[in-house]
Structure formats: C-alpha cells, structure tokens
Amino acid sequence: MQWETVIGLEVHVQLATxxxxxxGASTAxxxxxxxxxxxxDLGLPGVxxxxxxxxxxxxxxxxxxxxxxxxxxxxxxxxxxxxxxLPKGYQTSQMAQPIVGKGEVExxxxxxxxxxxRIHHAHLExxxxxxxxxxxxxMSGIDLNRAGTPLLEIVSEPDMRSAxxxxxxxxxxxAIVTYLGISDGNMAEGSMRCDVNVSVRPKGQExxxxxxxxxxxxxxxxVERAIEFEVERQIELIEDGGKVVQETRLYxxxxxxxxxxxxxxxxxxxxxxxCPDLLPVMLDEAxxxxxxxxxxxLPTEKRNRFExxxxxxxxxxxxxSSTRPMAEYFEAxxxxxxxxxxxxxxxxxxxxxxxxxxxxxxxxxxxTPEQLGGLISRVLDDTINGxxxxxxxxxxxxxxxxxxxxxxxxxxxxxVTDTGAIEAMIDQVIADSxxxxxxxxxxxPEKRGKMIGYFVGQVMKASRGTANPQQVNGLLKQKLDEA
Amino acid sequence: xxxxxxxxxxxAHLARLGLNxxxxxxxxxxxxxxxxxxxxxxxxxxTEGVAPLSHPLxxxxxxxxxEVTETNQRETFQACxxxxxxxxxxVPRVVE
Numbered sequence: 001m002q003w004e005t006v007i008g009l010e011v012h013v014q015l016a017t018x019x020x021x022x023x024g025a026s027t028a029x030x031x032x033x034x035x036x037x038x039x040x041d042l043g044l045p046g047v048x049x050x051x052x053x054x055x056x057x058x059x060x061x062x063x064x065x066x067x068x069x070x071x072x073x074x075x076x077x078x079x080x081x082x083x084x085x086l087p088k089g090y091q092t093s094q095m096a097q098p099i100v101g102k103g104e105v106e107x108x109x110x111x112x113x114x115x116x117x118r119i120h121h122a123h124l125e126x127x128x129x130x131x132x133x134x135x136x137x138x139m140s141g142i143d144l145n146r147a148g149t150p151l152l153e154i155v156s157e158p159d160m161r162s163a164x165x166x167x168x169x170x171x172x173x174x175a176i177v178t179y180l181g182i183s184d185g186n187m188a189e190g191s192m193r194c195d196v197n198v199s200v201r202p203k204g205q206e207x208x209x210x211x212x213x214x215x216x217x218x219x220x221x222x223v224e225r226a227i228e229f230e231v232e233r234q235i236e237l238i239e240d241g242g243k244v245v246q247e248t249r250l251y252x253x254x255x256x257x258x259x260x261x262x263x264x265x266x267x268x269x270x271x272x273x274x275c276p277d278l279l280p281v282m283l284d285e286a287x288x289x290x291x292x293x294x295x296x297x298l299p300t301e302k303r304n305r306f307e308x309x310x311x312x313x314x315x316x317x318x319x320x321s322s323t324r325p326m327a328e329y330f331e332a333x334x335x336x337x338x339x340x341x342x343x344x345x346x347x348x349x350x351x352x353x354x355x356x357x358x359x360x361x362x363x364x365x366x367x368t369p370e371q372l373g374g375l376i377s378r379v380l381d382d383t384i385n386g387x388x389x390x391x392x393x394x395x396x397x398x399x400x401x402x403x404x405x406x407x408x409x410x411x412x413x414x415x416v417t418d419t420g421a422i423e424a425m426i427d428q429v430i431a432d433s434x435x436x437x438x439x440x441x442x443x444x445p446e447k448r449g450k451m452i453g454y455f456v457g458q459v460m461k462a463s464r465g466t467a468n469p470q471q472v473n474g475l476l477k478q479k480l481d482e483a
Numbered sequence: 484x485x486x487x488x489x490x491x492x493x494x495a496h497l498a499r500l501g502l503n504x505x506x507x508x509x510x511x512x513x514x515x516x517x518x519x520x521x522x523x524x525x526x527x528x529x530t531e532g533v534a535p536l537s538h539p540l541x542x543x544x545x546x547x548x549x550e551v552t553e554t555n556q557r558e559t560f561q562a563c564x565x566x567x568x569x570x571x572x573x574v575p576r577v578v579e
Contacts (some may be wrong), residue, residue: 054549
C-alpha cells in the first residue's frame with residue numbers, strides 16, 4: 001500500500017523582550033537560578049499581571065509578516081494543570097481569541113518547488129520554569145527564571161507531507177522571526193521548540209489518520225529524524241494489523257527513536273477559562289499600521305529581489321537570504337563593489353569557507369563587508385588578479401592590513417600588465433627550461449594546450465603571482481610556437 | 484444537566500482537592516446540581532446576536548512598556564520556601 005504522511009507543527013518561539021510577558025523581571029539567559037523570578041512569576045498571592053507591550057508588538061509583527069488577520073480583540077485564558085515548575089497552577093495562554101489569526105508561510109523545497117503552508121493561528125503565552133531532576137537527596141530542583149518568559153506559539157494546519165517539508169517550514173519560521181528580530185531563534189538554548197503532529201493515511205484517503213504528538217524537539221535535524229522514525233513506526237504498526245493510538249511521544253536523539261510518554265490514566269483536561277486578572281486586549285488600526293511600518297524586508301521578498309533584480313541564481317539567492325546577517329553582509333559588500341555576482345561568489349566562497357573552518361558567525365567576521373567590497377573592486381578593475389586577491393583576503397582575515405589597497409601596496413601585489421616586463425620573465429623561463437621547451441615543440445598541437453600550464457606556472461611564480469594570467473598565456477603561446 | 488458522584492470525584496482530583504468522605508462528596512453533588520440548575524435557566528435566555536462577555540469590567544487591558552523593573556529578591560522569596568539548595572526550590576521528586 002502507498003502511504004501518505006501528514007504533518008502539522010506547533011512551534012514555540014521565545015520572544016526577545018527585555019522583561020517577562022506579565023512582569024518586570026529580566027528574561028536574560030544564563031542567570032543564577034531564581035534571581036529573575038519575581039513575585040508575579042512565582043504566583044504569590046495578591047499580585048496582578050500586566051501585559052508587556054513589547055510582546056504584543058512582536059506578535060503583531062509576526063502576524064503581519066505571514067499576512068494574517070489581526071483581530072481587534074484578543075483574550076487571555078488560564079490553562080490549568082499542576083506541575084512544580086508552574087507555580088500558579090495554570091499557564092496564562094490564549095485559546096478562543098488568539099492575537100494572530102489565519103495566515104500562511106511560503107516554503108522552498110529542492111528544485112525550487114514552492115509551497116504554501118497555512119497557519120491556523122498564533123497565540124501569546126508564558127513559559128514555565130525548569131525542573132532539574134539531578135539528585136537533590138531524592139528531590140527535584142526548580143528554577144523559575146524562565147517562568148513568565150513570553151512565547152509565541154505558531155500553530156500550522158496539517159499541510160506538510162514529508163519530513164523535508166516540515167524542516168523547510170521550521171526554517172521559514174526561523175528566518176521570519178530572526179529577520180523581524182522578535183527572537184534570537186537559538187534552538188540550542190530553547191528559543192525555538194517544536195511539537196510535531198504526525199499521522200499516516202493510505203494515499204488518496206480524505207480523512208486523517210490518528211496522530212501522535214512528538215513533544216519538544218529542539219533542532220532541525222532532530223525534527224527530520226523524529227518524523228522519519230515515527231512515520232515508519234506507524235506504517236509498520238498498521239501493516240501488522242495494529243492501530244495508532246493518539247498519544248504524546250518523546251524523541252530520543254541518542255537512540256534515534258520516539259518513545260511513548262507514560263500515558264496518564266486521565267486524558268488532559270485543562271479546563272480553560274478567561275483569566276479574570278487580564279482584560280481583553282484591544283488593538284486599533286493605528287497601532288497595527290504602526291507595527292506594519294516597522295517591518296523589514298522579509299526573507300521571501302529578499303530572495304525574490306536577489307533573483308529578479310540582481311540576477312542571482314535561485315541557489316545563490318536562497319543561500320544569501322537565508323539569514324538576516326548573511327543578507328545584510330552581502331548587501332553591504334554589493335554596495336561597495338557594485339557587482340552582485342562577484343559579491344555572491346566571494347561571500348559564499350572564500351568568506352564562508354573561512355567562517356565555517358573557524359566556526360565564526362558572519363556577524364563576527366574578521367573581514368568587514370567594506371573590506372571585502374574594496375577587495376572585489378580591485379579585482380574588477382584589474383588591479384590584482386584572482387590569485388593575488390586570495391592572498392589579500394587571507395591578509396585581511398588575519399588583520400594584517402586595514403584595507404585591500406593598503407595590502408596590495410605594501411606587498412607589491414599590483415598586477416603586472418606591462419608586456420615588456422612579462423616578456424622578459426617569459427624569456428628567462430624558456431631559457432631555464434630547455435628540456436620542457438623541446439618536449440613542447442615536439443608534441444602534437446592538441447597536447448600543447450595542457451603542456452603550457454607548466455610554463456604559465458613558472459612565469460606566475462617568477463612574478464610572485466602578480467602577472468596578468470591571460471597575458472602570460474597569450475605571450476607564452478606566441479613565443480613557444482614561434483620556433 | 485445532572486451531576487454524578489463520579490463527576491465530583493473527577494473535578495476534585497483535577498483541582499487537587501481532598502474529599503474526606505463519600506458523604507462530603509454527596510454534599511457537593513447536591514450543591515453543584517443546584518448551581519447547574521441556575522446555569523440551565525441562564526442557558527434558556529435567547530442570546531442570539533449578543534457578543535460573549537469575556538470580562539465583567541467594561542475596560543481594556545493596559546499595556547506595560549518592555550522594561551526590567553524587578554530586582555533580585557531571591558533570598559526574601561526563598562525564606563518562606565520549605566526547602567532550597569543551590570538557589571533552587573526543592574520539591575518532592577517529579578518523574579514523568
């Protein structure tokens with residue numbers, strides 16, 4: 001039987017506010033336990049939550065970025081359950097009237113196939129604290145610094161049909177929130193966490209199969225592997241005559257499998273009800289339009305512009321727009337040198353190679369975009385050849401000069417285009433290589449093309465890499481074929 | 484709508500309320516049944532075209548600027564905690 005996979009995702013994005021969603025406690029990462037948990041976060045009696053305007057603004061910006069409706073009124077509700085890292089006994093969340101309504105996100109698959117994934121809604125909620133189960137004399141330790149950190153939960157429709165699509169979707173969400181600057185998108189630190197709903201159904205069947213929810217997957221790679229494992233598990237189960245049960249599972253990266261979380265005797269019953277401490281949130285047209293005016297160019301728009309107005313290939317446009325720092329770096333290089341294709345090649349080639357090798361983020365690149373742009377300009381105006389350009393780049397990388405021009409000057413890398421000077425070097429090389437010259441002249445004309453490489457190399461060496469390679473090639477041919 | 488003994492036990496469990504006896508639970512069956520009778524009467528009112536009321540106050544949420552205004556008061560807060568270690572609140576071990 002042919003099976004079809006159906007995937008829906010809930011992505012929790014930690015918003016990059018300074019303070020918590022309902023209190024003035026700091027959200028900075030990595031503080032000493034419980035030093036950023038105030039009376040409101042602890043749920044002490046008599047406190048009142050007050051909604052953070054920064055969190056509202058970020059949610060609205062996300063909504064506008066995915067072309068979603070932003071309802072005039074949204075409400076906060078209490079989701080009730082008991083767990084030690086949830087001191088109030090409820091999570092303040094949204095259900096009936098979330099802040100962001102239906103929208104959509106475009107994903108790009110291999111071969112430039114594009115697909116729209118519908119967003120059901122996105123809502124604001126608070127994060128819980130952290131439980132540490134190391135042994136504290138048989139007790140658990142609770143750190144409530146994270147309690148009350150604002151989250152935007154983005155809920156997709158079940159529109160994805162493969163692990164690859166799911167990963168492309170998460171990448172698209174990641175790109176949007178980091179472009180907007182509403183989250184640092186750091187999955188390792190938990191700034192983006194996914195719950196993945198997976199089901200399978202016979203191809204062509206309309207109704208959805210029973211789904212399993214895989215909780216808290218925290219990397220692109222794990223999302224892909226968790227889905228692949230889960231799909232295989234469900235298909236095998238059904239083909240062996242079994243039935244998928246609706247349950248929550250956990251992905252274990254070490255074993256590369258999903259496991260059922262011990263099924264609770266009772267299904268969750270969160271008893272949502274409107275939070276009496278928070279009034280309805282009203283957003284007027286002026287506020288929403290103000291937020292719209294702050295939106296930067298978004299990843300999809302940038303990608304399209306790189307392709308259509310800069311003439312970059314689909315692949316280059318995709319890579320260069322993949323993150324905002326990358327796109328900004330590329331555009332700054334382009335502003336200096338004026339040649340999009342060259343700027344794209346250098347950023348993706350020499351620069352990315354060095355960054356990857358030393359595991360440095362592009363925003364901390366030792367070579368500034370102005371320096372790289374200056375270097376490319378000197379290649380474009382034939383001041384230096386490609387070989388010298390690599391030397392200049394290495395020198396800039398090692399901070400051995402302030403600009404390409406300075407390095408070219410001090411190292412004498414200026415390309416030699418003076419025919420007389422090049423001819424003198426060629427004559428010397430020919431005089432020094434009688435054996436090779438004889439072999440060359442005896443060879444078939446077709447073979448000579450390859451053999452000339454040796455002489456070009458020698459001349460380039462003699463010029464310390466500064467001779468113009470095209471000129472060297474042409475002049476060598478003349479001189480060698482002469483006799 | 485009728486409330487049954489098992490509904491009371493379930494609601495008490497969800498709210499982590501301890502009921503001391505069957506008689507106590509039976510008392511809640513009566514109380515809750517009467518409350519629900521009142522709800523039934525409310526349900527009978529024609530609310531066609533009336534927007535649901537989410538909050539009794541006719542006001543909207545005030546927003547707070549995104550600023551850190553709280554300082555570390557861990558010592559004060561942990562003074563009344565039953566047990567702490569390394570800055571953490573300690574609770575009976577939770578196992579998923």
